[in-house]
Amino acid sequence: KQRLLTLCTLALCLATHWKDPSALAAETTGKPQVSRPNIVLIYVDDLGYGDISCNGATLVKTPHVDRLAREGLNFSDGHSPSATCTPSRYAMLTGEYAWRKKGTGILPGDAKLIIEPGRRTLASTLQKAGYRTGVVGKWHLGLGDDKLDWNGVIKPGPFEVGFDESFIMAATGDRVPCVYVEQDRVVNLDPHDPIKVQFGKPIDPALPTGKSHPELLTVMKPSHGHDMTIINGVSRIGYMTGGKAALWNDQEMADVFTSKALKFMTDHQARHADQPFFLFFSLHDIHVPRLPHPRFVGSTSMGPRGDVIVEMDWCVGQVLEKLAALGINDETMVIFTSDNGPVVDDGYKDEAVTKLSHHQPAGPYRGGKYSAYEGGTRVPFIVRWPGRIQPGTSKALMCQIDFMASLGKLVGQPVPPLEAYDSVDVLPALLGESQAGREQLVEHSGVLGLRAGSWKLIEPGKAPRVFQQTNTETGQLPRPRLFNLEEDPGETRDLAEDQPEKVKELQALLQKIKGE
Ligand code: NG6
């Protein structure tokens, strides 16, 4: 009898505590419950924590992003998985830290796809839950295999890793090939003018490059690197010949990507409104070369770097306007974040340094893109879902690598832990129902850093104190470093010498996570 009573009490407990969280939200907000919202992931390139006005910027205004923050949850401790692009995207899409896998560093433009076809990804997880999925914008995860021919079918690519639709650029704006790839083909390719792409050595040494013919660089000149094939008056990384009719127009890129993103949503609502959609809208802005559309030129005092922030904000505004026009605001989760921290001079003479003034791209944090300091990975991180998420701010420790486990949980497709090894279900924090995010997070740049509680350990590294070309403080020293971010968010006081026990403890934890 006693046993029965215990069982009953237990059942009662479960019944009251295991309430469907979405039902709870519906009770509190009075709005209809949706457990499979549309998801728009706006992934900005190289945007720093402090580059948006809702996070303190004053020399540039970002009204549309600010609106997202006002109507959604603005996280102050949200991270990209890495301090550069390819590893961040790899980790976000696979749920596996990129440093676990060789070949996931910044990729050249002719790299083969680094995610194994058929492998579970964020996109394929959502597909399994009945979503139609699309990617628009920067890819930078490699395309094809050893036999890749840019003039034929480009495969494997987004289709093989969970996307139904795709309109992308292969790598970055500053490297070849400078063409768009729609579904699995180069857009506007003239078969009589085939494309050739090569990295390392020139395809035809007689052709002018940024290095040999700087007088041909009529639009923008490099400050370091970026002195190879000239396209649209800008020299790039790598060599490319042919494909003249297919070349993109840099100043129109934001418009092109935005129109494709809007079209994906409009078409979806017209043809598949019974299904939810996932749109990975991966902007080229605010990466170099920073060449905004003429209508944004001069919109800030900061030169092109400021102007492309305004352009990026316009892209966000277009998405929000479209969601409203389609009447799907309430049932759409918009995630706004960036693939790594900010950089000022990333290889072109674009006045970013001279016109920076008192703007702080990383906000109160030290370092930026490429750095082990917080500025490397602590990025804008905003989630809006009017039907479900209460507006506010959150200090929870968050990382994009957790989208897979968290969103999988949300949409009823929990991800088997071994298929997204490092992805943690932090759904309650993502929805603002809890202030507890990750217990620990490995930050990745040239070295690893470990966040645990208020502590941060940076592994010893061999890099110089500052990367001269980009003027980035690397955060690396030949010995471990320790900071208490609660008291010292700017990482100004290294406590490693004072607290050797703490260093040891965190080192042991990091070894364990690394599997060593
Ligand atoms: C670096 C480039 C930099 C940028 C970066 C990738 C040079 C000297 N620097 O190698 O300009 O393109 O790669 O940026 O070539 S990321 O955001 O895609 O990671």
Ligand code: CA
């Ligand atoms: Ca980037």
